[in-house]
Every structure is written in structure tokens, then in C-alpha cells.
Amino acid sequence: MQDPTAYYNAQFNARAAVPDHARIFTRWQKDSAHVRRTHAGLLDLAYGESAGERLDLFPASKRGAPLLVFIHGGWWRSLDKSDFSFIVPGYVRAGFNVALTNYTLAPTASLEEITRQQLRALAWLYRNAEQYDIDPSRIVVAGHSAGGHLAAMMLAAQWPRFADDLPADLVRGGVLLSGLYDLTPVQHADYVNVDLKLKTEHIGPLSPAFMPQAADAPFVTAVGGLESEEFKRQNALIGSVWKDRLTADVALPDRNHLTICDALAAPGDPLFDATVKLLEGLRAA
Template sequence: MKIQTEYFNQQYNARAMIPDHPYVFTRWLKDSAQVRRTQAALFDLAYGEASGERLDFFPTYRGDAPLLVFIHGGWWRSLDKSDFSFVAPAYTHAGFNVALTNYTLAPDATIAEIVLQQVRALAWLYRHAEAYDFDPQRIVVAGHSAGAHLAAMMMAAVWPAFGDDLPPDLVKAAILMSGIYDLEPVRYADFVNVDLKLGEREVDFLSPARMPQASAAPFLIAVGALESEEFRRQTGLLEQSWRAGHRMQVPLPEANHLTICDAFAQPGHPLCEASIELISSLK
């Protein structure tokens, strides 16, 4: 068990594998602050009662456009939507609205509670489509790391169970980056499970790779070639589990667990272009 714990601690501690991660986070903060100063947006819209149940909305230049919902990572216990404002411009300039969601961070919330918060966020957005002038029939989720897990859980959600007005295919497509889709190994990564407190029961109903997709929504999946074996294995696992919806894995030969977000936000990069093409394909 000790060897297993050491292995998973090493495999999943992405920051420890990226010596310049403080620089990356600082750059994200600066770029995001610049975006919030220069681009029209609505900040801290309440989608629920908890202080963490807030989202930012970046409108595009045309009405009735698709909505891209980005869910941030940080092992469900760190970071904030405002750290990722920098992802919005590439997509608003392409003609899509962008929402960035927050959630209550662990250990103040369990992963199950965080999942339900994201359900509330997407349901709130769907119900407020007219007010914010986007097309509720073209909602796309994207997520990074723990956020990719949450985005995948939105693809597995049985939406009518959360409201008679919610369609089964509320999520029309997804972009999943460097995600954790089977939580079993996280139980043994004690550097993070000290806060998450995952047990066998939680793993069973919180692992998207162990569930069917709720609809045949298409999705792109991506993982950096410089990431650990486990993050790359997790990506392959979901590809195999959700073959019907899987469209492509975008090759990222020079990306690590953090710079994949830069690729997603960079116009002209294959990951950004594939994401724009996927959203544009929705009718």
C-alpha cells in the first residue's frame, strides 16, 4: 500500500512535476486581470445560495450565439474562475458566449456537493438563456483537470431528474482537458485525499468513466504529452468508455498539465481551433 501511495502521489501531483508552475499561475493572473479590465463581462452572477455558487459571463458580439461553459480545476480544492478569465477572448471573438463557473472548494464541500453545484450552474444558465441572449440549444462544457471531471459529470447527468424543464441533452458537446475520469487512484494520493476524503462508495458514483453518457453529445479530449502516465491513462480510459461521443484526441506534444490551458486559449493553436470547430458544428 505504501508503494501504491507513493506512486499515485507522484503521478497526480502535477505541480511538483512542473518546476515553473508559480510563473505559469502568475502569468494567468496577469492575463486574466487584463481581460477583465478590457472586455465586457458580468461578474459574480449568483446561480445558487452558497458564496461559491457564482459565475462570470462574457458575452460575444452577436445575439443567440452558443454558450461555452468553462469549469476550472485545482483538485476541487483551489483556484478560482477569475484565474481563468484569459480563456474567454479566443471564444468571444469567435462568436461564442463564455461562462466561467465557481464552486465551493474542498474540504468545505465534498466532490458530490461540487458536482451538484455545477448541475445548478448549468440549469441556471439554461433557464436564463433569454436574459443573457444565448442559444440554450447550443450549450457546450469545457473543463481542465478536476474541472474536466466536473464537465464529464455534466455529460453523464440525467438532466430531467433535476427539473422537468431540463432536456436530456442539455449539454450538446464538450472539451475535456487533462481530466480525472476514474477516481479510484485518487483515494491513494494522500496529498489531496486528505481534503477530498474519497472512499470506495464515492468512487463508484463519482467516476464518469464508470457511467454512460446521458446523450450522444460529441466531445474532444486532450492531454499533454509531457503529463504523467496516469493522466494519459485517464484520458484513454474515457475514450474507451465513451466511444460513441468521442470525436478526437488533439495531439499536444509540447504541453504539460498547465500549459494545456494556454493551448486552449490561444487562437490558431490546434486545440483552440478544434474546440472552435466543434462548437461551430452545432446546429
């Protein structure tokens, strides 16, 4: 039997699997800087007390529009919301508000605390929706890779238990991209777990695949055809355990673990179109 550490290190090391990953990151940063120069945005809004608890909000041109919240990946320990501003223009042109959230990176914060920070971010957006002309009854959360894990945790969140002023259906839909929903294998990927320090007792409470959806929100999944078998397994797993509300598993045969984010940003791409369809299908309260 293959050594699980070597196997999962290879399965999860997306940068090693994408030879031009440095060029992709540079392009994202350049395109995102251009978006922040040319689009109206409220940057670094504080949703909590720590320095990592900040979000960027790009408003729609019309009042009372739905909100798409994007949570970035990077194994919970790298990247920044500002790297993903390039996602914004297509959705704003389509009539939606877009928020990009940050969190304190591991190992400074534990995965439990990172998850709580995203709960605080979504709660802050809900509570301040009227101030920013957002429809609080039409909030959709999207996330990529580690952000896909966090987005799924938001779909599983018991919001009234987090705070009694929050509705059970605070999150009305989800877009889960190449996420991690069963954290059992992550313990074996030592190049990651050196920072996360996950132990067996953390797996159940932090694995959305082992939880029910909290409010039966419709959601979309996607994984790149060029990704590892483990990322494909994770994608199939969440689609299976939450199958009653899965509205689309978008096929992206030519995308890898990074360029799937380009698909999310590109009008006319099946992933972008599925996300818009999900947002448009939400009924205002």
C-alpha cells in the same frame, strides 16, 4: 510492487512536475485581470445560494450565439474562475459566449456537493439563456483537470431527473482536458484525499468513466505529452468508454498539465481550433 500511495502522489502532483508552475499561475492571473479590465463581462452572477456558487459571463457580440462553459481545476480545492479569464478573448472574437464557473472548494464542500453545484450552474445558464441572448440549444461544457472531471459529469448527467424542466440534451458537447474520470486511484493520493475524503462507496457514483453519456453529445479530449502516465491513462479511458461520440483526441506533445490551458486559449492552436469546430458544428434548435 510499488507503494500505491507514493506512486499516485507522484503521478498526480502536477505542480511538482512543472518546475515553473508559480510563474505560470502568476501569468494567468495577470492576463486574466487584463481581460476583465478590457472585455465586457457580467461578473459574479449568483447561480445558487452559497458564496461559491458564482459565475462570470462574457457575452458574444451577436445574439443567439452558442455558449462555452469552462470549469476550472485545482484538485477541487484551489484556484478560482477569475484565474482563467485569459481563455475568453479568442472565443468571444470567434462569436461565442463564454461562462466561467466557480464552486465551493474542498474540504468545505464534498465532491458530491461540488458536482451538484455544477449541475445548478448549468441549469441556471440554460434557464437564463434568453435573458442573456444565449442559444440554450447550443451549450458546450469544457473543463481542465478536476474541472475535466466535473465537465464529464455534466455530460453524464440525467438532467430531467435533476429538474423536470430541463432537457436530456442540455449539454450538447464537451471539451475534456487532462481530466480525472476514474477516481479509484485518487483514494491513494493522500495529499489530495486528505481534503476530499473519498471512500470506496464514492468511486462509482462520482466516476464518469463508469457511466454512460446521457445524450450522446460529441466531445473532444486532450492531454499534454509532458504529463504523467496516469493523466494519459485517464484521458485514454474516457475516450475508450465513450468512443462513439469522441470527435477528436487532440495531440499536444509539448504541453504539460498547466500549459494545456494555454493551448485551449490560443487561436490557431489545434486544441482551440477543435473546440471552435465543435461549437460551430452544433445546430440551432
